[in-house]
Amino acid sequence: xxxxxxxxxxxxxxxxxxxxxxxxxxxxxxxxxxxxxxxxxxxxxxxxxxxxxxxxxxxxxxxxxxxxxxxxxxxxxxxxxxxxxxxxxxxxxxxxxxxxxx
Ligand code: 5GP
Ligand code: ZN
Numbered sequence: 706x707x708x709x710x711x712x713x714x715x716x717x718x719x720x721x722x723x724x725x726x727x728x729x730x731x732x733x734x735x736x737x738x739x740x741x742x743x744x745x746x747x748x749x750x751x752x753x754x755x756x757x758x759x760x761x762x763x764x765x766x767x768x769x770x771x772x773x774x775x776x777x778x779x780x781x782x783x784x785x786x787x788x789x790x791x792x793x794x795x796x797x798x799x800x801x802x803x804x805x806x807x
Contacts, residue, residue: 711800715749729767735804742779742786742807746771752801755790768803781807 713719715731724744725732735743746768752758758765772788775781786807791797 709800711747711798712751729764740806744805746803748801753799754792754801775805779807
């Protein structure tokens with residue numbers, strides 16, 4: 706997917722500092738944050754949306770490990786946080802991503 710903005714970020718074609726990188730995913734701040742902490746958790750593989758995740762169970766496990774670490778590192782357990790995945794017309798970037806909002 707040549708013209709996918711998140712693929713370009715992941716390939717380094719658009720410079721971006723990752724907060725975290727593993728074999729399967731990267732995390733970086735949302736360019737237009739809608740919370741004090743607004744992180745995007747993005748699989749390196751181009752998956753168009755949550756409905757195309759198939760049987761990639763290990764990817765979901767890794768994503769929720771990132772969530773757990775964010776909650777811990779930011780002391781959010783007694784605070785509010787949300788994990789959001791948009792789909793259909795509510796999804797603007799057609800490369801699967803989880804919003805972590807704290
Ligand atoms: P969606 O509506 O697809 O769930 O959310 C896409 C999100 O990606 C939006 O919150 C938007 O601010 C963010 N975004 C779009 N383009 C870029 C970009 O080039 N860099 C970063 N860091 N975030 C982006
Ligand atoms: Zn992509």
